[in-house]
Amino acid sequence: MWPPQVQSTPGFQTASLFLLDGLANAIDFAFHFWLGRLLIPSDFAILQTLNSVALVYTTANGVFQPVVSRFIAEARGKGRSDSAPAIFQSFLRAAFWLGLLLSLLVFIFAGGIGQLLNLPAWTIQLSATVMLFSSIRPVAVGTLQGSENFMAFGFARLALSIGRILLLLIFVQAGLGLIGAVIALPFGWLVSVLCGFLLLGRSFWIRNNFSSAHLLREGWKLSFYALLAYVAYMTLTSLDLIWVNQNLTGELAGAYAGLVLMRRIVALLPGVAVTVMFPRVVRSLAEGKLPTRILARTAALILAMSGTLSLLYFIFGAQLITFIFGSDYQAASPLLGWMGVAMIGISLSSVWLNYYLAERPRNFVLLLIMSVLFEWILLNLLPLSMQSAVLAFGATGWLLSIAGLVLYILNLGRLPRRASAVSQ
Numbered sequence: 001m002w003p004p005q006v007q008s009t010p011g012f013q014t015a016s017l018f019l020l021d022g023l024a025n026a027i028d029f030a031f032h033f034w035l036g037r038l039l040i041p042s043d044f045a046i047l048q049t050l051n052s053v054a055l056v057y058t059t060a061n062g063v064f065q066p067v068v069s070r071f072i073a074e075a076r077g078k079g080r081s082d083s084a085p086a087i088f089q090s091f092l093r094a095a096f097w098l099g100l101l102l103s104l105l106v107f108i109f110a111g112g113i114g115q116l117l118n119l120p121a122w123t124i125q126l127s128a129t130v131m132l133f134s135s136i137r138p139v140a141v142g143t144l145q146g147s148e149n150f151m152a153f154g155f156a157r158l159a160l161s162i163g164r165i166l167l168l169l170i171f172v173q174a175g176l177g178l179i180g181a182v183i184a185l186p187f188g189w190l191v192s193v194l195c196g197f198l199l200l201g202r203s204f205w206i207r208n209n210f211s212s213a214h215l216l217r218e219g220w221k222l223s224f225y226a227l228l229a230y231v232a233y234m235t236l237t238s239l240d241l242i243w244v245n246q247n248l249t250g251e252l253a254g255a256y257a258g259l260v261l262m263r264r265i266v267a268l269l270p271g272v273a274v275t276v277m278f279p280r281v282v283r284s285l286a287e288g289k290l291p292t293r294i295l296a297r298t299a300a301l302i303l304a305m306s307g308t309l310s311l312l313y314f315i316f317g318a319q320l321i322t323f324i325f326g327s328d329y330q331a332a333s334p335l336l337g338w339m340g341v342a343m344i345g346i347s348l349s350s351v352w353l354n355y356y357l358a359e360r361p362r363n364f365v366l367l368l369i370m371s372v373l374f375e376w377i378l379l380n381l382l383p384l385s386m387q388s389a390v391l392a393f394g395a396t397g398w399l400l401s402i403a404g405l406v407l408y409i410l411n412l413g414r415l416p417r418r419a420s421a422v423s424q
Contacts, residue, residue, distance in 0.1 A: 018272050020154025025268050027161035031168060032261050035181055036325045041254025043178045048257035049245045050123050052238035054185060058134035061102070063226035064095050065138035065145065066278065066357045067219045072146030073279040074286050084143065085204045091219065092139045099135025103128050118246055126182045133189035140196030143204065148279055152199040156192055163191025225361040232368035233353055236375060236396060237346060240389040243379045248386070255332040256386050258325045262313070262336060263343040266306045270347035273298045274354045281358045295355060295408075302347050310340030335390050342394025345401050352404025363407055371400045 032051075036044055068091050075083050106113065110124035137156075144153040167187045171180025244256045277298045284291040313320070314337030321333040356364035375396040382388035 017150035017154040017276065020151070020158050021272050021275075022268065024154070024158040024161040025265075025271075027158075027165055029261070029265065031161070031165045031184075033324050034168075036258060036261070036329070039178060039181070041328055042250035045245055045250060045253040045257050046119060046123065047178060047181055048260060049117065049241060049253075050119055050127065050182065051185070052241050052260065053117060053119075054127060054130055055234050055238060057102075057106075058130060058189075061095075061099065061131060061134040062138040063223045063230055064091050064135070064219075065142035066226055066354070067091070067222050068139055068142030069146035069279055070222070070282050070358060071219065072143055073148075073282040076147070076283075084147070085206060088139060088143045088200070088204050089207070091142075092136065095135045095139050096132075099132035102135065103131040106131055117242065123178075123182050126179075127185050130186045130189055133186060133193050137189060137193045137196055140193065140200060143200060144196070145275060146279055146282075149199075150276060153275070155199060156196040159195035160188045160192035162188075164188030222357075222361070225365050226357055228365045229353055229357065229361060229368055232365070232372050233350070235372050236368070236400075237393075239372065239375055240379065240393040244386065244389050247384050251328070252331060252386060255329045256389065258321065258329045259332045259335055259339050259386070259390070262320070262324075262332075263339045266309050266340050266343040267347050267350075270302045270306070270350055273301050274350055277351070278354045278358060281355055285359055290412075291355070295351060298351050299348055302351070303344065306340070306344045306347055310337060310344060313337040313340040331386065335386055338390050338394065342390055342397055345394060345397030345399075347397075348401035349397055349404055352401065352408070355408070356404075360411075364404060367400060367403050367407070371396050371403075374399070 032048075035047060039047065068087060071087050072084050075081060075087065107125055107128040110128065111121045113119075113124050114121035141153055141156050144150075144156065164184045164187060168180055168184040171183065174180065176183075241256060241260050245253045248256070277294055280294055281291045284294060317336035318330070318333040321329050321336060325332075352364060353368070375392050378392035378395065379389065382392060
């Protein structure tokens with residue numbers, strides 16, 4: 001057991017998050033790689049399309065995470081840490097009722113959603129409860145993030161992966177196949193919610209006299225921008241697979257689903273980097289300091305690590321595809337390296353997404369929405385092929401990251417400013 005003074009150091013917390021998140025992602029990829037071998041390509045394409053769509057709405061439901069994290073980080077910076085439990089409880093109540101409503105709507109309209117996405121309606125119905133769990137979880141992990149308790153944050157992340165793969169093991173033994181994989185998705189979210197609540201500790205469940213009503217009102221305004229940003233961002237990262245699933249054969253769609261899965265490995269480090277970056281940017285802005293150095297370090301880390309992995313994809317693409325998925329997915333191997341390069345652009349844009357959520361999100365949200373439209377136009381103008389999907393995805397991501405940098409440079413004249421009020 002590490003001494004308390006060691007556990008509280010920023011370096012230990014960051015390293016712990018990196019290790020725990022890395023383990024969680026390793027389990028996640030084992031989950032999907034295993035399913036890539038267990039399921040036939042057409043069923044695997046269905047599962048990956050469902051997972052990509054689920055990522056859109058779980059990320060959209062995650063709008064409370066940056067809001068709660070921001071308010072708690074600001075409260076700590078102002079010496080009002082005792083207000084954190086009230087902030088957590090207020091947003092938890094709001095998230096619960098919102099998640100319950102969304103789950104009911106998804107279940108009721110599963111048939112229409114399934115037709116739109118070319119998915120069986122039962123897959124939508126079985127995964128509907130993800131809406132509820134993915135609404136509650138961001139409040140807990142946002143509280144942990146704003147408190148810079150990254151070790152606990154990592155354990156909550158790990159619980160999702162372990163819960164999902166353990167249930168899948170049971171269902172595979174029962175011979176449920178695709179049905180078991182679909183059921184395992186919401187179960188992992190449930191386990192993560194329970195773990196997050198436990199790691200918060202008793203202090204966050206005790207009522208106090210602090211009124212957080214004004215923060216909740218401000219939070220809804222910021223959540224609106226976060227919702228638009230998250231929906232646009234995850235649509236941006238899912239649109240190409242949806243397009244491929246709708247327009248190409250089941251075999252090619254399955255091969256492209258393997259590419260999408262492999263590109264998520266490139267995004268592993270950015271996920272940790274921006275999680276650590278966000279509360280530090282909030283505190284920097286609240287203290288009237290420029291966060292340029294924090295942003296530059298995060299971007300450099302992403303370029304170095306993701307670039308190295310993409311290079312390995314170029315060199316060993318065919319071997320990796322064969323080893324992980326089998327010979328049926330070889331159509332994807334020539335595109336693996338280029339998919340890695342494309343994902344670097346998207347990862348860099350996530351730095352700007354998190355920065356503007358900590359500062360003023362409106363202009364970058366507009367850029368995100370325009371980027372989704374741009375990607376969709378590219379997909380429909382280019383020939384029907386996997387190469388076109390990779391090109392549209394990559395071009396959009398790199399243009400968005402460059403646009404975020406240009407917007408930051410143009411706004412340097414009015415920075416730094418205090419971020420205590422919710423930006424419009």
